[in-house]
Amino acid sequence: xxxxxxxxxxxxxxxxxxxxxxxxxxxxxxxxxxxxxxxxxxxxxxxxxxxxxxxxxxxxxxxxxxxxxxxxxxxxxxxxxxxxxxxxxxxxxxxxxxxxxxxxxxxxxxxxxxxxxxxxxxxxxxxxxxxxxxxxxxxxxxxxxxxxxxxxxxxxxxxxxxxxxxxxxxxxxxxxxxxxxxxxxxxxxxxxxxxxxxxxxxxxxxxxxxxxxxxxxxxxxxxxxxxxxxxxxxxxxxxxxxxxxxxxxxxxxxxxxxxxxxxxxxxx
Amino acid sequence: xxxxxxxxxxxxxxxxxxxxxxxxxxxxxxxxxxxxxxxxxxxxxxxxxxxxxxxxxxxxxxxxxxxxxxxxxxxxxxxxxxxxxxxxxxxxxxxxxxxxxxxxxxxxxxxxxxxxxxxxxxxxxxxxxxxxxxxxxxxxxxxxxxxxxxxxxxxxxxxxxxxxxxxxxxxxxxxxxxxxxxxxxxxxxxxxxxxxxxxxxxxxxxxxxxxxxxxxxxxxxxxxxxxxxxxxxxxxxxxxxxxxxxxxxxxxxxxxxxxxxxxxxxxxxxxxxxxxxxxxxxxxxxxxxxxxxxxxxxxxxxxxxxxxxxxxxxxxxxxxxxxxxxxxxxxxxxxxxxxxxxxxxxxxxxxxxxxxxxxxxxxxxxxxxxxxxxxxxxxxxxxxxxxxxxxxxxxxxxxxxxxxxxxxxxxxxxxxxxxxxxxxxxxxxxxxxxxxxxxxxxxxxxxxxxxxxxxxxxxxxxxxxxxxxxxxxxxxxxxxxxxxxxxxxxxxxxxxxxxxxxxxxxxxxxxxxxxxxxxxxxxxxxxxxxxxxxxxxxxxxxxxxxxxxxxxxxxxxxxxxxxxxxxxxxxxxxxxxxxxxxxxxxxxxxxxxxxxxxxxxxxxxxxxxxxxx
Numbered sequence: 117x118x119x120x121x122x123x124x125x126x127x128x129x130x131x132x133x134x135x136x137x138x139x140x141x142x143x144x145x146x147x148x149x150x151x152x153x154x155x156x157x158x159x160x161x162x163x164x165x166x167x168x169x170x171x172x173x174x175x176x177x178x179x180x181x182x183x184x185x186x187x188x189x190x191x192x193x194x195x196x197x198x199x200x201x202x203x204x205x206x207x208x209x210x211x212x213x214x215x216x217x218x219x220x221x222x223x224x225x226x227x228x229x230x231x232x233x234x235x236x237x238x239x240x241x242x243x244x245x246x247x248x249x250x251x252x253x254x255x256x257x258x259x260x261x262x263x264x265x266x267x268x269x270x271x272x273x274x275x276x277x278x279x280x281x282x283x284x285x286x287x288x289x290x291x292x293x294x295x296x297x298x299x300x301x302x303x304x305x306x307x308x309x310x311x312x313x314x315x316x317x318x319x320x321x322x323x324x325x326x327x328x329x330x331x332x333x334x335x336x337x338x339x340x341x342x343x344x345x346x347x348x349x350x351x352x353x354x355x356x357x358x359x360x361x362x363x364x365x366x367x368x369x370x371x372x373x374x375x376x377x378x379x380x381x382x383x384x
Numbered sequence: 385x386x387x388x389x390x391x392x393x394x395x396x397x398x399x400x401x402x403x404x405x406x407x408x409x410x411x412x413x414x415x416x417x418x419x420x421x422x423x424x425x426x427x428x429x430x431x432x433x434x435x436x437x438x439x440x441x442x443x444x445x446x447x448x449x450x451x452x453x454x455x456x457x458x459x460x461x462x463x464x465x466x467x468x469x470x471x472x473x474x475x476x477x478x479x480x481x482x483x484x485x486x487x488x489x490x491x492x493x494x495x496x497x498x499x500x501x502x503x504x505x506x507x508x509x510x511x512x513x514x515x516x517x518x519x520x521x522x523x524x525x526x527x528x529x530x531x532x533x534x535x536x537x538x539x540x541x542x543x544x545x546x547x548x549x550x551x552x553x554x555x556x557x558x559x560x561x562x563x564x565x566x567x568x569x570x571x572x573x574x575x576x577x578x579x580x581x582x583x584x585x586x587x588x589x590x591x592x593x594x595x596x597x598x599x600x601x602x603x604x605x606x607x608x609x610x611x612x613x614x615x616x617x618x619x620x621x622x623x624x625x626x627x628x629x630x631x632x633x634x635x636x637x638x639x640x641x642x643x644x645x646x647x648x649x650x651x652x653x654x655x656x657x658x659x660x661x662x663x664x665x666x667x668x669x670x671x672x673x674x675x676x677x678x679x680x681x682x683x684x685x686x687x688x689x690x691x692x693x694x695x696x697x698x699x700x701x702x703x704x705x706x707x708x709x710x711x712x713x714x715x716x717x718x719x720x721x722x723x724x725x726x727x728x729x730x731x732x733x734x735x736x737x738x739x740x741x742x743x744x745x746x747x748x749x750x751x752x753x754x755x756x757x758x759x760x761x762x763x764x765x766x767x768x769x770x771x772x773x774x775x776x777x778x779x780x781x782x783x784x785x786x787x788x789x790x791x792x793x794x795x796x797x798x799x800x801x802x803x804x805x806x807x808x809x810x811x812x813x814x815x816x817x818x819x820x821x822x823x824x825x826x827x828x829x830x831x832x833x834x835x836x837x838x839x840x841x842x843x844x845x846x847x848x849x850x851x852x853x854x855x856x857x858x859x860x861x862x863x864x865x866x867x868x869x870x871x872x873x874x875x876x877x878x879x880x881x882x883x884x885x886x887x888x889x890x891x892x893x894x895x896x897x898x899x900x901x902x903x904x905x906x907x908x909x910x911x912x913x914x915x916x917x918x919x920x921x922x923x924x925x926x927x928x929x930x931x932x933x934x935x936x937x938x939x940x941x942x943x944x945x946x947x948x949x950x951x952x953x954x955x956x957x958x959x960x961x962x963x964x965x966x967x968x969x970x971x972x973x974x975x976x977x978x979x980x981x982x983x984x985x986x987x988x989x990x991x992x993x994x995x996x997x
Binding site for chain 1: 420422424431432435436440472475476478480481490947949
């Protein structure tokens with residue numbers, strides 16, 4: 117059964133850039149920063165491509181932001197192999213509820229069988245959108261999708277999808293990462309899954325893929341056209357760097373250390 | 385697999401500058417044979433290539449160096465990870481970027497290809513030898529072979545299904561390729577039996593591909609002696625079945641591999657052809673004795689590629705040294721060196737370290753701009769060929785003229801600059817803990833293979849200076865003169881433009897000198913001074929392209945705010961141009977002065993007088 121899969125591609129600061137908070141403490145300094153696709157989203161795209169390679173279907177990739185997000189939609193998202201893109205053109209603040217609401221409206225229109233999202237974005241590490249989206253749609257959710265096999269395994273080399281579609285095409289089996297181990301669940305479709313780092317090793321956007329991406333359909337919508345109010349429910353009051361670590365001290369002996377751990381740090 | 389760590393670094397802002405600003409890609413992209421290309425695509429491809437290089441190829445660079453290649457069961461075993469990297473490289477399509485579209489490639493302009501080549505070479509020079517030679521050999525077949533041969537071999541080689549080699553050198557025929565003793569015996573069915581030994585064959589055997597297509601230079605029975613009697617043959621490691629699949633082994637045997645100073649991940653092989661009198665070969669094309677011109681199609685591309693290897697390695701050596709210099713604390717600032725309590729500073733604050741770093745920066749950028757100038761001429765040639773013969777001839781002439789400069793100056797400077805990068809590190813640079821010592825070892829071969837740098841110098845003075853009745857050289861000097869005329873009295877580069885003027889006069893003087901010598905009994909001075917002339921002309925050419933970049937950067941920086949990161953970038957370009965023009969360009973006149981002394985001591989000294997031992 118062919119699958120229609122919706123995936124996300126958030127534009128985030130490259131983790132190799134040096135992030136600085138602006139002097140006013142209202143945000144980070146954007147000048148000179150490098151950007152890339154959220155690595156968790158890249159894993160989501162890879163998984164979707166493996167699923168459609170096996171079962172047939174279509175991969176639609178969505179990003180929300182100003183015109184700069186088109187860069188990530190074209191390459192790597194479409195260049196890796198996604199079929200088409202939807203760009204929600206929005207400049208200005210947004211929070212997880214607004215993002216989930218946009219995705220909800222798009223899902224209601226596109227009616228995918230499965231949404232795959234990064235479990236979180238590496239810029240703000242919120243990790244809420246996937247669950248909000250499932251809740252808003254009333255769909256089942258399978259967060260933190262992972263797999264038993266390692267990324268060096270034969271299963272990974274064969275590029276088999278880790279999310280398994282049932283024979284009747286009505287549900288998926290997902291191995292989730294949970295505290296202290298793995299949990300296998302079955303989720304009825306339509307469903308929302310979010311990806312862990314160990315789900316797969318994303319492919320490189322191939323050069324012919326980059327060339328082809330230029331001509332793939334890219335639809336522009338706005339929150340207004342989707343009927344979503346992006347006014348954030350969360351206000352950023354202040355942004356600061358974590359406090360610098362203070363210099364350590366030397367303690368005379370083990371009893372002194374134990375005393376400090378017990379009474380000062382209250383760690384034991 | 386214990387994957388290594390990536391050490392490769394590139395400054396993508398600088399790559400974007402040469403491709404989009406100094407030699408505008410948009411002037412060639414999207415036109416004629418480069419239909420479908422644009423700036424945005426080129427940028428995405430450079431970024432993705434860099435990512436591929438740092439994540440896949442870079443981590444294998446030291447692995448390949450330490451492990452090297454081994455002979456197992458009569459075949460070469462390449463270092464850990466190479467096979468997987470090969471597969472990924474071709475899946476990502478990076479090696480097919482400039483491959484003609486009829487062979488499944490993307491037909492990219494050369495100016496983009498050279499930057500991708502810089503990125504792949506710089507991250508892992510030894511690994512990149514294998515796909516590089518496969519591509520070069522495929523190009524010869526694509527250009528010179530019959531339709532059937534193209535179909536049978538070229539497409540598979542371009543796309544990494546099979547690899548390729550060039551087999552020229554023999555134990556007694558290195559630079560003197562005309563002495564080749566490998567023979568070919570024509571068979572009744574039109575094929576040939578090949579017999580002989582070839583040495584220094586890069587990628588002569590490996591475990592990356594199911595077949596290897598050797599291009600072998602050999603002499604057909606009864607052919608004249610010297611280079612004119614040589615023919616080129618396609619000799620596959622495995623015979624190829626009628627349906628194109630891989631058949632039984634051909635009589636090509638791996639005799640041994642060399643143990644080398646550098647590029648240890650690249651297998652340098654001794655190959656025996658026809659030990660059992662059963663080595664099958666096909667003539668490339670249909671006409672015998674065309675071996676040298678056919679091989680030269682590959683050699684010209686290969687020489688440019690060697691220049692790029694030099695640029696690539698030197699560039700990463702520079703950026704690594706720069707990082708180290710910013711991090712390593714040693715000594716107090718020279719401003720308060722007498723105060724023992726002064727704070728320790730990063731070594732980048734020491735004037736001599738800054739001098740070395742700027743020398744690295746300026747020279748690397750100069751080499752890159754020179755490679756880009758060549759590539760840009762090649763792209764314009766392809767756009768104009770068949771449409772405007774005069775202009776096309778001008779551009780092709782510049783490619784021919786600049787090729788020996790790119791190869792020889794690029795490779796000589798690469799080795800020297802790697803030494804300078806080690807010097808920036810101090811003792812640490814001599815250790816295997818840091819990447820620069822490997823860069824230096826890898827870089828030494830660049831001045832030797834694909835025609836030693838003296839062969840490049842002789843090619844320049846013996847062939848290229850007088851090519852097209854001297855028109856190519858005159859056109860180049862004309863371009864320099866027009867640039868000087870246009871920017872005379874420039875507020876930022878006035879003095880440097882003057883220096884460029886004196887240097888170009890000196891180069892012309894020496895070029896005239898060669899003409900004088902070659903027509904008299906002083907002809908012996910030509911080989912003695914050819915390398916010096918190549919150096920002088922290269923320094924002139926590099927100063928020219930750096931000043932061109934500097935003028936452009938100076939114009940662009942003015943519009944930017946003081947905190948814009950692009951402003952610092954453009955100022956850096958101005959500094960590169962200033963430094964090179966003030967510290968290197970004046971050497972040109974000196975080279976000419978030295979040459980004009982007409983010193984012949986190297987040829988007059990007797991063998992016995994060199995040493996009494």
